[in-house]
Every structure is written in structure tokens, then in C-alpha cells.
Amino acid sequence: MPRKTRIIRLTAVLGALLIGMAPAARAQIKIAVVGPITGSNATFGTQMKEGAEQAVADINAKGGVLGQKLVLEIGDDACDPKQAVSVANQMAERGVKVVVGHFCSSSSIPASKVYTEEGILQISPASTNPAYTDNGSWNTFRVCGRDDQQGAVAGKYIAEHFRGARVAILHDNSAYGKGLADETRKAMNAAGLKETIYTAYVPGERDYSALVSRLKEAGITVIYIGGYQNEAGLIIRQAKEQGMHVTLIGGDALVTKEFWDITGNTGEGTLMTFPPDPRSRPSAAAVVQEFKAKGIDPEGYVLYTYAAIQIWAEAATKAHSAEPRKVAETLKANGPWPSVLGDIAFDKKGDITKGDYVFYVWHNGGYSQM
Amino acid sequence: MNHGGSILAYALQQLINGVTLGMIYGLIAVGYTMVYGIIGMINFAHGDVFMIGAFLSLIALVGLAAIGVTAVPLALAMALLFAAAISALYGWAIERVAYRPLRGSFRLAPLISAIGMSITLENYVQVVQGARVKPLMPLIPGGITLMNQNGFAVRLGWLQMLIVLVTLLVLAIFTWLVTRTPLGRAMRACEQDLKMTALLGIDVDRTISLTFVIGAALAAVAGFMFLLYYGSIDFFIGFIAGVKAFTAAVLGGIGSLPGAVLGGLLIGLIETFWSAYFSVQYKDVAAFSILAIALIFLPTGLLGRAEVEKV
Numbered sequence: 103m104p105r106k107t108r109i110i111r112l113t114a115v116l117g118a119l120l121i122g123m124a125p126a127a128r129a130q131i132k133i134a135v136v137g138p139i140t141g142s143n144a145t146f147g148t149q150m151k152e153g154a155e156q157a158v159a160d161i162n163a164k165g166g167v168l169g170q171k172l173v174l175e176i177g178d179d180a181c182d183p184k185q186a187v188s189v190a191n192q193m194a195e196r197g198v199k200v201v202v203g204h205f206c207s208s209s210s211i212p213a214s215k216v217y218t219e220e221g222i223l224q225i226s227p228a229s230t231n232p233a234y235t236d237n238g239s240w241n242t243f244r245v246c247g248r249d250d251q252q253g254a255v256a257g258k259y260i261a262e263h264f265r266g267a268r269v270a271i272l273h274d275n276s277a278y279g280k281g282l283a284d285e286t287r288k289a290m291n292a293a294g295l296k297e298t299i300y301t302a303y304v305p306g307e308r309d310y311s312a313l314v315s316r317l318k319e320a321g322i323t324v325i326y327i328g329g330y331q332n333e334a335g336l337i338i339r340q341a342k343e344q345g346m347h348v349t350l351i352g353g354d355a356l357v358t359k360e361f362w363d364i365t366g367n368t369g370e371g372t373l374m375t376f377p378p379d380p381r382s383r384p385s386a387a388a389v390v391q392e393f394k395a396k397g398i399d400p401e402g403y404v405l406y407t408y409a410a411i412q413i414w415a416e417a418a419t420k421a422h423s424a425e426p427r428k429v430a431e432t433l434k435a436n437g438p439w440p441s442v443l444g445d446i447a448f449d450k451k452g453d454i455t456k457g458d459y460v461f462y463v464w465h466n467g468g469y470s471q472m
Numbered sequence: 473m474n475h476g477g478s479i480l481a482y483a484l485q486q487l488i489n490g491v492t493l494g495m496i497y498g499l500i501a502v503g504y505t506m507v508y509g510i511i512g513m514i515n516f517a518h519g520d521v522f523m524i525g526a527f528l529s530l531i532a533l534v535g536l537a538a539i540g541v542t543a544v545p546l547a548l549a550m551a552l553l554f555a556a557a558i559s560a561l562y563g564w565a566i567e568r569v570a571y572r573p574l575r576g577s578f579r580l581a582p583l584i585s586a587i588g589m590s591i592t593l594e595n596y597v598q599v600v601q602g603a604r605v606k607p608l609m610p611l612i613p614g615g616i617t618l619m620n621q622n623g624f625a626v627r628l629g630w631l632q633m634l635i636v637l638v639t640l641l642v643l644a645i646f647t648w649l650v651t652r653t654p655l656g657r658a659m660r661a662c663e664q665d666l667k668m669t670a671l672l673g674i675d676v677d678r679t680i681s682l683t684f685v686i687g688a689a690l691a692a693v694a695g696f697m698f699l700l701y702y703g704s705i706d707f708f709i710g711f712i713a714g715v716k717a718f719t720a721a722v723l724g725g726i727g728s729l730p731g732a733v734l735g736g737l738l739i740g741l742i743e744t745f746w747s748a749y750f751s752v753q754y755k756d757v758a759a760f761s762i763l764a765i766a767l768i769f770l771p772t773g774l775l776g777r778a779e780v781e782k783v
Contacts, residue, residue: 307712315489363607364703
């Protein structure tokens with residue numbers, strides 16, 4: 103089929119020409135936001151997109167960065183690790199200088215390998231798994247906390263507020279769950295409270311009654327769970343059905359309506375660690391007004407995404423360059439950087455120096471900061 | 473680990489947990505064993521019909537609440553009927569589409585078709601209902617406290633009692649159906665020899681279709697109980713529960729109705745007591761190891777009959 107081959111070749115040449123032409127455009131800096139625009143986490147993807155669009159609009163209104171306008175690319179990884187890698191490659195092809203994203207840790211981590219190789223800076227507004235920055239890449243940053251910072255807050259709190267209680271620490275053996283449980287246990291032990299039971303459960307099951315009876319017989323009054331909303335919901339529901347009087351404490355995974363849907367009233371009083379609502383910070387007041395004027399409620403990760411772009415722009419200005427390596431060095435060497443989230447400084451790994459977790463409580467079908 | 477001298481109460485509580493779990497496995501296992509008894513085929517899609525039954529029950533309950541049916545017993549009864557009826561339709565359609573065209577072909581063909589059907593149903597539900605877990609609030613909360621030993625109260629929930637009752641009732645009805653009715657006689661005839669049964673004037677296609685319809689309605693009952701008790705379902709529950717129930721059917725002796733419930737009960741108890749006294753993480757390893765050992769010494773299962781080749 104020589105004819106077909108010729109067409110393919112022609113298309114390839116044309117394509118190469120087009121790709122070759124794109125970067126030759128005028129003074130613009132391409133940046134990207136990548137998150138779950140579709141899929142079951144699409145709510146968060148939309149929040150990231152809204153935050154990024156507003157940040158870019160605000161920066162361009164003030165004349166852009168280094169005298170150049172910012173152009174925003176939007177990528178969709180659907181929180182699927184494979185799709186995350188292919189989107190990362192796409193972004194590299196388009197020549198973006200910085201990627202704000204991704205959302206899920208399981209997407210951010212594989213994508214970060216691509217960005218490291220391609221020399222692109224990555225700032226995640228939401229991925230809390232320690233492994234994301236722990237592998238020591240020069241290019242990975244986050245403006246949210248880490249799971250181990252979360253565990254430290256939870257462990258200290260349990261030791262102080264439930265002194266002398268019989269505590270069970272459970273986890274689901276996942277990277278997130280076990281990490282969280284271990285950090286909590288470490289901090290709790292350091293603060294002088296030893297757990298009575300420490301064990302893993304099998305995620306994805308429905309029947310946790312045997313485990314619950316075991317906790318009941320050990321006289322447990324506080325259950326800490328490193329795991330997700332579904333299993334945590336079932337465990338507390340089955341514990342209350344067996345007549346236990348316990349307080350459930352968990353991580354950020356329980357801050358979702360799904361948890362209450364499963365537990366109903368048995369979830370009353372459940373505590374979990376979560377960052378304080380960024381909307382109530384004084385540093386965010388002006389930007390929150392801007393969002394509200396557009397009819398957008400800047401909830402969840404909107405302001406985190408906004409802050410990531412804001413901080414990047416300031417660092418690029420300070421470095422007098424948008425070259426990713428230079429910006430990365432500047433981000434770590436200087437700071438704290440003023441942002442809508444308050445002043446943020448980065449350590450050598452690219453994590454924020456102040457872990458900001460506070461306690462939220464479930465009450466009557468809603469949750470609020472304690 | 474025992475901290476207050478409540479050995480007896482603790483064991484009793486775990487027994488209640490294990491029996492409830494075992495009865496749920498048994499309820500699903502009855503469907504596997506029934507189809508196997510008639511056409512000698514493992515209907516791998518049965519676990520997924522169970523899942524569809526659970527989803528249909530949830531859809532019905534949400535729908536009834538939306539149109540203002542708030543009386544819990546009435547809503548439950550209507551939801552169960554709805555789920556059983558639509559699931560029966562699924563059962564009929566599955567047999568018609570995936571198994572009947574392959575009847576008379578080599579033995580593995582319908583088995584492969586069943587696995588394909590199972591994957592199709594799972595993906596279908598994942599696409600139309602989404603991959604997220606669907607919850608149901610506790611509708612029948614509460615129960616009674618059986619005893620109290622040194623501060624350890626043994627609880628028996630209303631739903632746990634209901635599950636045991638429903639499973640035993642289903643077992644009784646189906647044993648009666650198979651051993652005492654014309655349909656049951658036709659089923660048993662099909663089990664022995666399809667061709668001979670047809671020669672004697674029994675509509676084999678109709679008998680097999682009915683078996684699938686009944687099996688699917690039964691799966692819907694199990695799905696309904698599962699939804700009420702655990703209050704959390706997703707498109708994948710059919711696979712996990714299906715594997716356990718299938719194991720129960722094999723352990724009890726596949727083809728035997730009481731064997732299925734007995735097998736379910738044993739697996740539920742092994743899992744629970746292993747979690748209670750050893751490790752919570754390795755309960756499945758324990759359950760399947762015991763299954764493997766049991767099958768070495770009892771290849772036909774606990775209540776199964778050895779196949780006698782008549783010459």
C-alpha cells in the first residue's frame with residue numbers, strides 16, 4: 103500500500119512542521135493545570151480549573167510575569183495513573199514551564215517522573231502522600247500538607263484529650279492509610295499514650311463485625327482509622343450496632359458526604375484532621391470577593407490552586423526567569439511567599455514548612471471546624 | 473487480649489457475627505448450587521445478578537422515598553418485590569442470550585460465556601451507576617442485648633435475626649420446590665439426562681429458563697438483605713461475595729441445597745473466629761486453606777453425592 107504510506111509520511115511531515123512552529127510564537131509563558139476534570143473526582147478538577155483561571159486572569163491583568171502574558175493549558179487525568187502519565191507527556195510537548203497538579207497522589211507521583219525528565223516544575227495543590235516529594239526530585243512542590251504532618255496532629259490530640267483511654271489504631275495497608283496510622287501512632291506514643299490494639303483490616307469488605315467485637319472485648323473507647331470513608335463508615339456503624347461507646351478519629355478521607363451517607367447518625371461526633379478553611383483567612387479576603395462576584399464559591403481546592411500559581415509567578419519574577427530549574431531553586435532558597443493561603447515557605451524537599459491541620463467534627467449530617 | 477473475664481460472652485458475640493455472615497454466603501450459594509444441580513454448569517454471573525439485585529433494591533427504596541412512601545415495612549416489601557421481579561428478568565435474559573445457544577456444545581463453552589456475562593454485567597453497572605460506593609442509611613436499627621458479662625454486652629440485631637430467618641425460609645421453600653412439585657421433578661429429571669427428559673415430553677428449555685428465573689430472584693433476595701445489613705454497595709460486590717458463596721457451595725457439596733447453606737455457615741464461622749482469635753488480616757487465607765484441606769478428604773463436599781456412572 104504505497105499510497106497509504108505516502109499519506110502517512112506527508113501527515114508526519116506536516117505535523118512536525120506545525121509542532122516546530124508553535125514555540126516560535128510571541129512572548130508568552132505557557133503554564134498548565136492538570137487534575138480530574140472528568141471521572142468520580144471531577145468536583146475537585148473543576149475547583150482546580152476555576153482557581154487556575156482566576157489566578158492567570160489576575161496576573162495577566164497586572165501585566166503578566168517578566169513582561170509576558172501567561173497562557174493556561176488544561177489537562178484531564180481523571181485520577182487515573184496511566185492517563186496522568188500521558189497527559190504529562192502532552193504537557194511536555196506543548197512546552198509548559200510549570201504544571202499545577204495533579205490532584206490524586208496516585209496521579210501526581212507517576213506524572214512527576216515525566217516532569218523531572220522533561221525539566222518541568224510541578225506544584226500540587228492537593229496530593230498529600232509523602233512519597234510525592236520524598237524521592238528527592240528537584241521539581242516537585244506542594245502547597246498542601248503531608249499525611250505525616252496530619253498524623254502528628256492527630257496523635258498529639260488523642261494523647262492530650264483522651265488521656266488514659268484505650269485506643270485502637272487500624273489501617274487498610276494502603277500507602278495513605280498505613281502511613282497515616284503509623285505517624286499517628288508515633289506521635290501518640292511520643293506524647294505518652296500507648297495504643298491497646300494496632301492492626302490492619304482488609305479494605306473492600308463489608309463485614310467488620312468480628313474486628314468490632316474484638317475491639318469491644320478489649321474495652322476500646324477511641325478508634326483511630328488510617329483509611330478511607332467507606333470502611334471507616336462501616337466500622338463505626340457496626341461498632342455502634344454492637345452497642346459500643348466509641349469515638350472515631352480519622353484523616354482527611356472522612357471529610358466527604360459519603361461518610362455520613364453510610365453511617366447515618368452513628369457517625370455523630372466523628373473527628374478528623376483537615377486543613378483549616380482557606381476562605382476564612384484574611385490573606386484570601388480580596389480574592390474570595392472576586393470569586394463571589396463571578397458566582398463561584400472558592401471552596402475546597404480553588405484557593406490552593408490559586409496560591410500555587412501566585413507563588414510560582416512571584417518566584418519567577420524574583421528569579422528573573424521562567425526557566426523551571428531556576429524557579430525551583432528560588433522557591434526553596436527564598437520565601438516565605440505571600441499568598442492567598444498566607445505566607446508559605448518550602449523546605450529542601452518542596453514541602454511547606456508549616457503543616458496546617460486542624461480538627462473537624464461530624465455533627466447532624468454536616469461537618470465543621472472545631 | 474482478654475481484659476475482663478468475658479470469654480463466654482465474647483465467643484457468643486463472635487458466633488452471632490459468624491452465623492450472620494455465613495447465612496448471607498449461604499443465601500447466595502443456594503443459587504449457584506441450584507443451577508449446577510440442573511445443568512451441571514457453574515453460573516459465574518450469579519454473583520453479579522446478586523449485585524444487580526442489591527442495586528435494584530436501592531433504586532426502589534430511593535424511588536419510593538421520593539414519591540412519599542415512608543412506611544418502612546411497606547417500602548421494604550415493595551422494594552424486595554421490585555428487585556426480585558426485575559432480577560428474574562435478568563436471569564431469564566442471561567440464560568437466553570449466553571447459555572441456551574451453547575447448550576449441547578462442549579462443556580467449557582457455557583462456562584466461558586458465564587465469565588464473559590459476569591464481566592459484562594459488572595462493567596454495565598459501573599458505567600450506568602458509576603464506580604463510587606452507594607450507601608443506604610440504617611433502616612432497621614437496634615436489637616436486643618442477650619447477656620452481659622463483666623461489662624461485655626452481647627448484641628443481637630433485628631436484621632441479624634431477619635437474615636437467619638430468611639435464609640432458613642428460602643432453604644425450606646426450595647427444598648420443597650425441588651422434592652415435592654412437578655417443576656422440581658422436571659428439574660431433577662433434567663439433572664439426570666437432558667435428552668431422555670425431552671423424549672418423555674418435558675419442555676427442557678422451559679424448565680431450565682425457570683431455574684434461572686428462580687435463581688435470579690433468589691439472588692435479588694440476597695442482594696436486598698446485603699444492602700439492608702451493610703448499607704454500602706458498589707458494582708464489585710458481586711465478585712467478592714460470589715467467590716465466597718461459590719466456595720461455600722463447593723464445600724457443602726455442589727448440587728445440594730442444605731449443603732450450600734451449611735457450607736456458607738462454615739466459611740462465615742471460620743472467617744469470623746479466625747479474625748476473633750488470630751489475625752484479622754489473614755482470615756481469607758484461613759478460610760481457603762480449610763476449604764482445600766476439606767476437599768482433599770471429601771472431594772464431593774460435605775453433603776454432596778458422588779457421581780455414579782450408570783452403565
